[in-house]
Amino acid sequence: MDIGTDTAKKRKRRCAVIIAVMAAVTVLIAFACLFAGSSNMTVKESLGALFGQGTAAGIRIIRNIRIPRVLAALIAGAGLSLSGLIMQTVLNNPMASPSTLGVSNAAVFGANLSIILFAGGFLSTGNNLQGYMAGANPFSTSLTAFVFSSLSVLLILGLSKLRSFRPGVVVLAGIGVGAVWTALTTLLQFYATDVGLSAAVIWTFGDLGRATYRTDAVMGAVVAAGLVFSLVCGWRLNAMSGGDETAKSLGVNVDRLRFIALLISSIMTAVCVSFLGIIGFVGIICPHIAKKLVGSDHRVSVPVSMLTGSMLLLLADTLSRSLGSGTALPVGAVTSLLGAPFFMFILLGRFGKEEYR
Amino acid sequence: MTLQIKDLVFSYRKGFFGVRKQPVLRGLDMELDAGEVGILLGINGTGKTTLLKTILGIEKPESGSVLIDGKDALKMKRTERARLASYVPQIIDFGELTVYDTVMTGRISHMGLAPGRSDREAVERIIHEMGLSGLSETSVERLSGGERQKVAIARALVQEPRILIFDEPTANLDISNEMLVAGEIRKAARDRGVAVLVSLHEINRAADIGDRFFFMKEGRIIAAGGREIITEEIIKEVYGVETDIFESDGRKIIMRKER
Numbered sequence: 001m002d003i004g005t006d007t008a009k010k011r012k013r014r015c016a017v018i019i020a021v022m023a024a025v026t027v028l029i030a031f032a033c034l035f036a037g038s039s040n041m042t043v044k045e046s047l048g049a050l051f052g053q054g055t056a057a058g059i060r061i062i063r064n065i066r067i068p069r070v071l072a073a074l075i076a077g078a079g080l081s082l083s084g085l086i087m088q089t090v091l092n093n094p095m096a097s098p099s100t101l102g103v104s105n106a107a108v109f110g111a112n113l114s115i116i117l118f119a120g121g122f123l124s125t126g127n128n129l130q131g132y133m134a135g136a137n138p139f140s141t142s143l144t145a146f147v148f149s150s151l152s153v154l155l156i157l158g159l160s161k162l163r164s165f166r167p168g169v170v171v172l173a174g175i176g177v178g179a180v181w182t183a184l185t186t187l188l189q190f191y192a193t194d195v196g197l198s199a200a201v202i203w204t205f206g207d208l209g210r211a212t213y214r215t216d217a218v219m220g221a222v223v224a225a226g227l228v229f230s231l232v233c234g235w236r237l238n239a240m241s242g243g244d245e246t247a248k249s250l251g252v253n254v255d256r257l258r259f260i261a262l263l264i265s266s267i268m269t270a271v272c273v274s275f276l277g278i279i280g281f282v283g284i285i286c287p288h289i290a291k292k293l294v295g296s297d298h299r300v301s302v303p304v305s306m307l308t309g310s311m312l313l314l315l316a317d318t319l320s321r322s323l324g325s326g327t328a329l330p331v332g333a334v335t336s337l338l339g340a341p342f343f344m345f346i347l348l349g350r351f352g353k354e355e356y357r
Numbered sequence: 358m359t360l361q362i363k364d365l366v367f368s369y370r371k372g373f374f375g376v377r378k379q380p381v382l383r384g385l386d387m388e389l390d391a392g393e394v395g396i397l398l399g400i401n402g403t404g405k406t407t408l409l410k411t412i413l414g415i416e417k418p419e420s421g422s423v424l425i426d427g428k429d430a431l432k433m434k435r436t437e438r439a440r441l442a443s444y445v446p447q448i449i450d451f452g453e454l455t456v457y458d459t460v461m462t463g464r465i466s467h468m469g470l471a472p473g474r475s476d477r478e479a480v481e482r483i484i485h486e487m488g489l490s491g492l493s494e495t496s497v498e499r500l501s502g503g504e505r506q507k508v509a510i511a512r513a514l515v516q517e518p519r520i521l522i523f524d525e526p527t528a529n530l531d532i533s534n535e536m537l538v539a540g541e542i543r544k545a546a547r548d549r550g551v552a553v554l555v556s557l558h559e560i561n562r563a564a565d566i567g568d569r570f571f572f573m574k575e576g577r578i579i580a581a582g583g584r585e586i587i588t589e590e591i592i593k594e595v596y597g598v599e600t601d602i603f604e605s606d607g608r609k610i611i612m613r614k615e616r
Contacts, residue, residue, distance in 0.1 A: 008457060011494060232470055238454060239462040246446050249413045250516070251439030251466030295496065296453040 015300045018293065022307040026074070029311060033070050033318040034062065065209075072211030072219070073313040076272040077282055079223035081309025083265035084283035085290070085301060086230060089237050090261040091167040092244075098269035098283035100171060101156045101262065102178030103149045107273040108204050109181040109188070110148030114141040115200045116192040141203065142215075142274040149270035152177055157262060167244075170262070205330035206277035208317045215275045222271045226264050227306065233257060234298040241296055281336040282309050285343050292346055312339050358424075359519050359552035360389040360412070365421035367407055367576075381407045382418065383576035389554060389569060391519070394546045396563040397556040399573030399595055405556040406447075408573075409522050412554070414438045426519050439466035443513035447524040449505050456500075456508050457493040460484060463512035479515050487511045487541070503534025510541050514549070521545055523555040527562060539566045560592070564609045584609060 035046040041058055048054040049062040083098040091100065099105070118140070156177050160170045189197055230237065236257055239247045247254050269283065290305035316335040321328045365385040368378035381404040389395040397405045410416040412423055414435065423430040425441045433441075443463070454462075460483060464476040472480075484493050487507050492500065497508055506526060513521055523542065527535040543566055546553045557563045563570070564587055572580040572595045580591050587609055592600050599614040 008494060011455075235462060235465055235468070235471070238458065239465055241450075241454070242459075242462070243446075243448075243450055245410070245413075245415050246444065248415045248435065249439065249442075249444035249446075249522075250462055250512075251436040253435050291453065295455070297455075297458050 015294055019300070019303050019307070022304060022311070026307050026310050026314070029314050029318075030070050030074060033073070033314050034066050036318050036322055068211045068213050068216055069208050069317065070314065071213075071216045072208045072276065073317045074310045075216060075219045075223050076208070076276055076279065077286075077309035077311070077313030078306035079219060079226065079268045079272050079309070080279060080283040080313075081286035081290075081305045082223065082226050082230065082302065083268045085287035085298075085305045086226070086237070086261050086265040087283075088287055089240055089296075089298070090258045091171055092240070093167060093171055094288070095284075096171065098265065098273075099178070099280075101174040101266050102152045102181060103266050103269045104273055104278055104280075105178040105181035105185070106149040106152030107145040107270060108278065109185045110145035110274075111141050111203045111277075112185050112188045112192075112200045113148070114144035115203060116188050116196040118144075142210075145274035146270055148181070149274065150267070152181065153263065153266040153270065157259060161259075167258075170258075204278050206279040206332035207328065208276055208313075208331055209328060210276055219271050219275060222268050226268045227302070229260070229264050230298060230302045233261075234302065237261070237298045238296075277332070279313065279332045279335060281332070281339050282312055285339050286312060289343060289346060358388050359391045359426060360387070360554070361422075361424040361427075362387040362408075362412070363422045363424075365408070365411065365418050365423065367404070367411055367416065367418045381576055382411070382421075385421070385573075385577050387571060387578055387581065389520070389552045391552050392546050392550045393568040394542060394553045394555065394566055395569045395571060396567035397554065397571050397573060398560065398563060400597075403573050404576045405573060406524055409444075409524050409554065409556060412520070413442055413444050413522060436466040439516055439518075441518055442520045442522060443516040443518040445506070445509045445513050445521070445523045445526055447526075447528060449509050453496050453498060455494050455496055456489055456511075457484065459497050459508055460512045460515055463515035466516060479517070483511045483515045487514075501534070502530050503537050506530065506534070506538045507541065510538075510545070514545065514551075518551060520552040520554060523553070525556055525558065527557070527559065535562065542566055560587075560611050561609075564611065587611070 034050065035041070035043045041049070041061065045054055045058055046062055046066075049058040052059060080098050084096070087096040087098060087100050088094055093100075156170065156173045159173045159177075160166075189200060192200065236247075236252045239250050239252050240254065240257065244254050272279070286308040287301070287305045290301050290308050294300045294304050312335060313331070316338050317328075317331050319329075319338060320331045320334040323329055323334075363386055365382050366380075367382040368380045371377040371379050385404075385408065387408075397408065399405055407416060411418050412425075412430065414430065418431065425438075428441070430438055430441065457480065460480045461472055461476065464472055464479060467479075468476050484490055487510065489504075489507060489511060492504065497505060500508065526538050526542065530538060539562065542553055542555060545551050546568070555563075555567070564584060567584070569581065569583060570586055571578050572586070572591055574595050579594070580586050587602065589600050589602055592598060592602075592611065601612050601614060603610045603612070
């Protein structure tokens with residue numbers, strides 16, 4: 001009885017090839033990004049510095065600035081995209097994104113609180129090299145942002161528990177709570193000084209330059225946990241795309257799976273956003289690009305989503321560093337400018353799966 | 358008895374704190390044996406779907422018992438229940454999975470974290486038996502309504518259940534696909550010895566494919582039995598509609614009096 005096994009093998013091979021090619025391309029892009037930057041080092045200089053040869057400044061630029069930054073792009077891109085994919089699956093909603101539970105709004109409020117109220121705007125936002133290490137405690141803003149986004153997640157999961165996690169309720173609760181954080185942020189900003197306001201606004205722009213090895217390690221650990229979760233629960237996540245009732249009848253503990261999935265994906269987002277600021281678009285669009293390329297089997301769509309996210313963020317960050325002549329443009333804006341046309345191309349083009357037509 | 362339900366009571370909770378109750382099932386009894394097709398009949402809102410969901414563990418009843426093969430279905434784990442009772446829902450939405458992967462989700466209650474050899478064999482066997490071999494790598498989205506129903510039935514059968522539950526399986530199908538699904542329902546009962554419970558609106562179709570009939574009214578079964586219990590009187594009582602019943606070749610044909 002080898003019905004369909006041939007085509008099944010072919011499909012498996014095709015998916016393996018897609019993942020391998022994307023992984024290779026991502027690594028290539030990562031190296032290319034290592035060699036691009038405002039200090040005008042040549043590829044040869046950069047490569048030498050990578051292996052500890054060349055000027056001390058060159059080595060420091062590569063090792064202390066560019067490598068953590070490239071790693072941040074790889075990890076945060078993958079994490080935000082995976083977070084979006086999980087949200088879209090467990091909430092059964094293609095519009096869901098990492099920010100669906102109000103995580104980003106809460107993080108923005110937390111950061112604003114820290115910058116405007118506690119640091120008076122003197123805290124470094126790390127957006128340029130000159131002010132890079134000027135901040136009093138580089139983690140205070142991230143920490144406040146993380147505390148508030150976790151608070152927001154727990155609040156929404158608690159509210160949703162009252163109504164046994166119906167997906168629609170979760171999404172609406174997220175919108176409601178998110179609106180409260182935005183309102184509080186507006187109030188804070190209304191009373192802020194000019195300097196405080198501009199520092200707070202610049203924080204929300206999102207900047208991979210804030211990454212260090214330490215922040216990369218924290219983000220990496222959380223994203224790795226998310227990856228393990230989504231691969232282990234791959235079949236159960238697949239079952240959930242058929243709706244709650246069907247999944248329950250198949251033996252999936254839907255409420256528990258949704259709770260854990262929302263918690264993990266929100267924490268992934270919270271960590272990335274707290275360290276780097278708001279990076280929109282990656283989390284909502286990359287999962288769709290991945291699903292259109294390889295379908296919605298989570299064993300494949302999870303790695304492909306993550307790689308898509310990494311690639312987009314890497315390219316966007318490199319572009320943002322190259323275009324701004326000295327200062328980096330807000331990476332969040334560049335991701336959208338870069339990703340949106342590509343997404344529209346896939347949406348309208350012949351790559352589109354039938355569902356979208 | 359494969360399915361034994363005793364004194365089942367279910368209410369939906371209403372209001373902000375969920376204190377007020379809206380009773381749906383009010384002490385329902387029912388029995389169904391292996392190899393039988395049981396048909397659930399009654400007007401909309403009488404609790405047919407709720408009853409099916411309670412058997413499947415999707416909804417939790419207030420009191421009463423549901424035994425499947427003598428085991429208490431209300432107290433078992435989800436995976437254990439999924440190996441006893443499976444579901445072919447009214448609305449079938451699989452996302453973008455292939456037929457093979459969709460059927461494989463039926464093995465979740467059998468597999469550990471990933472499908473093993475026995476899971477793959479079971480899936481391939483059922484796909485072959487249901488005549489879906491040529492479609493196994495096709496995305497379910499591209500299938501016709503009848504083919505999708507077949508995939509849903511294959512997924513439910515691969516759970517290797519003792520009871521198979523259908524909620525309005527022919528609601529959105531044309532007459533040829535309706536025939537096809539009716540055939541699969543009968544085959545599941547006859548060839549696999551599974552108890553099949555089906556809720557249906559179309560009473561003539563019900564009379565054709567059912568072995569036992571359960572007339573439901575206001576959250577209770579008010580009449581249960583073989584084809585002989587389908588009478589003008591019971592239809593009048595359950596649906597409030599005057600009918601004439603004709604018999605021909607051992608089939609019952611139910612016609613409304615008014616047009």
